[in-house]
């Protein structure tokens with residue numbers, strides 16, 4: 001058990017005594033198909049959010065290590081880009097199977113490092129696995145277009161080619177799913193990759209590398225570096241990296257988009273959100289309330305698609321007492337306990353930021369309907385727990401409305417009509433997701449047409465599209481042109497070559513011309 005325990009055996013006269021010391025393990029780098037120890041002198045402590053004990057140390061990769069990762073990806077690209085899509089497909093089939101068989105193991109690591117409940121962590125892996133399954137269809141997905149006889153004896157066809165070394169920068173909240181949005185798609189399109197997982201929970205990503213090796217990925221196809229701003233800036237500036245996929249907060253996402261684009265790279269940047277749920281009086285009350293609770297407080301509100309803002313239309317404001325009653329029944333605690341519904345938030349700093357936003361809402365005139373601020377979990381007194389919290393009478397000018405809270409806090413506004421609710425949503429700068437709860441098809445259609453968000457749910461509180469579609473957040477939640485996974489990701493990770501060819505008997509009567517050919 002590398003790094004875990006150091007044992008010393010002492011002879012004490014007539015018996016041996018075993019002394020064991022817990023040594024905090026170090027996260028390795030993954031370069032050229034091998035797990036290597038970093039030579040850095042700068043390490044980041046990784047805490048279990050339920051206890052705040054240090055359970056791992058993550059290196060800030062040195063410049064040389066990061067260069068090695070890119071060089072390995074660049075070298076492997078030379079041969080990998082020539083492999084057939086069927087060969088890549090075979091690796092993906094194996095990979096899909098290996099991940100499926102290790103789903104629980106991955107989920108356990110996620111729960112320890114990130115805090116979410118085990119069943120939620122399994123969902124994290126499962127949604128990433130679906131992208132791998134999508135990648136198994138790569139031969140069809142890479143097919144181009146053909147038109148024969150565009151003029152006499154002339155045909156045109158186009159096909160997709162890889163772009164080179166790509167990079168992925170991931171956030172902490174989906175440690176398996178989001179890296180899986182990135183490197184499998186880049187790889188099946190014929191690219192190689194450098195991934196920088198979140199420094200807060202890289203464990204699942206490292207396990208996914210081991211599994212990729214086992215599936216037959218050649219050394220250098222995917223490499224993993226660790227760190228924070230310096231590693232991100234290294235990726236943005238490196239001339240051999242052609243494209244960057246980023247998922248995370250606004251501040252980092254805008255920075256990566258601007259710096260990467262300035263350096264001539266293709267960048268897709270998924271950022272923060274403020275997802276509104278709208279409840280109409282005709283909605284099914286029990287189902288809607290259950291769905292809202294799950295979507296607001298699940299994963300302790302740390303999902304970019306969390307339904308963090310509720311607009312109660314008309315008489316549905318009378319549903320608040322039932323919403324409160326059911327929300328306070330959720331069990332808060334260590335995510336590994338199967339009875340727990342809501343785990344901790346990622347860090348003491350995140351907890352403080354969330355508490356500050358709740359207080360700002362109260363100071364600005366909102367009322368607290370359910371207060372989860374002073375919660376203690378027996379046996380986990382040092383964990384970063386906040387119980388489900390509901391703020392009512394919230395107005396759009398308040399800080400708690402304007403900022404993404406990213407915690408188990410539901411803020412509630414009211415509106416007299418659906419039109420008013422749509423106006424509120426469209427005035428908010430974010431455009432990640434939204435949901436309408438109704439039994440009226442005409443209202444659903446109006447909402448779908450008029451609301452300006454990339455992902456819309458009708459009686460679906462977290463409308464994250466399946467991997468055959470794309471994750472289509474818009475406005476302040478996204479910068480770039482082409483989205484993650486689905487067909488758009490195939491376009492992101494490839495360029496198109498278009499070939500126009502003329503095959504006929506040479507006509508000796510042909511004359512030269514200096515005019516623009518009109519075909």
Ligand code: NAD
Nearest residue numbers: 170171172197198228229232248249252270271272273304
């Ligand atoms: P984060 O921005 O702090 O970290 C994301 C990545 O950027 C990490 O790898 C981190 O090391 C790096 N980073 C952080 N600050 C940086 C800086 N100043 N300069 C350069 N790099 C930096 O995000 P997080 O806290 O890990 O994740 C939560 C955020 O991610 C939330 O805002 C959430 O909405 C968003 N998110 C969005 C989506 C989406 O698809 N829209 C999905 C998941 C999470």
